[in-house]
Each structure stands twice: as structure tokens, then as C-alpha cells.
Amino acid sequence: MKFFLILSLVIVSGILASNQYKPEDQGSAVQFRIKNLGFNVDGTFNGLDGNIQFDPNNLTASQFEVSVDANTVNTDNNMRDNHLRNETYLDVKNYPRIRFVSTKITPSNKTGTFTIFGKLTIKNQTKDISFPFTASMSNEGYLFSGTFRINRRDFNVGGASTISDDLDVTLKIFSKKS
16 A cells, blocks of 8 residues: 555656746846837846746646846846836845746637736735736747736836836746756
8 A cells, every 4th residue: 555655656746847847047038128208128137047837738737936036137228227226126135036926827719828827026016917828848848928018116116207107028938847
């Protein structure tokens, strides 16, 4: 009896481990776009970390827990980037990571397309978000792609200023088996 219990645990562990992925900076892009004085400002983040458990045939067992290093904000303007790092905006000293944790993933009518629901945390402010994404197998892993819009004020980012309240975030997250 003990043998079957151990064998079952080994098999279940193997199945779970086979669906575990680690997000990689190489091959990934975390981008944002926001208007400032009516002009588009594009930026990126790096420093991906986290764990992804993904099985398109068992979405209830799938889970995303990923983050980026807020200090890596890059808009190709050092003065603006340093301004974004200060306490009025991202406050990277006190809140070094921007984090997303999924709560549910649902399929769509199109193969390889899903909707993810979860909690986004910026500056210790957590809000529910959802957005469609695609998942395609790529180089011993998955490439997850999606776009969503958030209101920066929901996360206490920036005060009254010349920048738009809404910004678009585009994700292309490459993950390898862990």
C-alpha cells in the first residue's frame, strides 16, 4: 500500500513539474505606452521573475505569479526614468517589484487564446485586472502575449501632471520549463 502511495506522489509530482515554467528576460518584452503632453511615451521593464504553471488542457491547475523589477523602467530618457523611479511615481526604493498573480484562466473560442484574471500590485496597491492572451509553444517553453489598459491613479502612480491617467501595457513573456 505504501508503495502505491509513493508511486502516485511521484507521478503527480512529475506531471506538475512538466507544466512548470520560469519567465525569462531573454526573448520577453514588458512594454508600456502613455501620453505625455499629447505625445506617446513608450517604455519597458526588465528583471522578470516568478513561476508559471500552465496546461492549456487543465486551466484550473494553471497559475501565473510573475513580477518585474520596477527600477528597470526605461523610456530612453535618463532624466525621465529617474523621475519615474521617485516616490511620486513608482517609488522603487520602497516598492521594488511590480507583481501579477492570476486567480483564474478561461478558454476562448479560438485555439491558443485565453482570458486571464488576477491581481496586479504596484506600490502596494492591488487591483483586479483581466485581459486576453495567447499561448504558443516555443523553444522548450511558451510565449505568452497580451495587452491590457490600467489607470495609473488606481495605483497612486504620479500626481496631477501632464501625463494621461490611462496607459497600455503589452506583454510578450517567454518562459522555459523549470
